[in-house]
Amino acid sequence: MTKIYIYCLFDRQDTFYGAYSSLKAVHRDALKIANRGNSEVIMFAPFVDKSDKASLVSLRNVFKGQCEVQVYYKAGSHAAKIIKMKLKE
Numbered sequence: 001m002t003k004i005y006i007y008c009l010f011d012r013q014d015t016f017y018g019a020y021s022s023l024k025a026v027h028r029d030a031l032k033i034a035n036r037g038n039s040e041v042i043m044f045a046p047f048v049d050k051s052d053k054a055s056l057v058s059l060r061n062v063f064k065g066q067c068e069v070q071v072y073y074k075a076g077s078h079a080a081k082i083i084k085m086k087l088k089e
Contacts, residue, residue, distance in 0.1 A: 004087040005067070009033070012079040023063070027056050030073045030080040037076030045071045 007026040009017040011033050020026040031054060034041045044051035045062050047069060052058045054073050062071055063084050073080040 006085050006087060008083045008085065010081040010083070012077075014081075017080075023060060024056060026082055027054075027059050030054075030082055033080040034073040034075045034078050036078045039076050041073050041075040043071060043073050045069065 004021070007020045007023060009020065009026055009029055011017060017029060017033065020029075031041055034054070041054040042051050043054040043058055043062075047066075048062060059071060059082070063069065067084060067086045069084055071082045071084075073082070
């Protein structure tokens with residue numbers, strides 16, 4: 001049995017932007033949504049105590065071994081939310 005994960009992308013108003021199978025693609029689009037201001041994009045997750053600059057490596061490390069979790073990208077008044085889910089057979 002294979003493990004298949006999907007990543008759902010939402011903006012600040014919880015508008016659904018898409019479901020992705022690629023972590024790289026969802027990170028790219030989340031940066032596009034959140035990076036509309038002059039400040040840098042910060043990534044944070046409720047279950048992790050620290051926030052960090054948004055990068056693909058940081059996102060991968062936060063999601064590693066986790067399922068059904070949310071990660072937020074925020075820059076000024078713009079934000080994006082990524083939810084990692086496991087497809088069930």
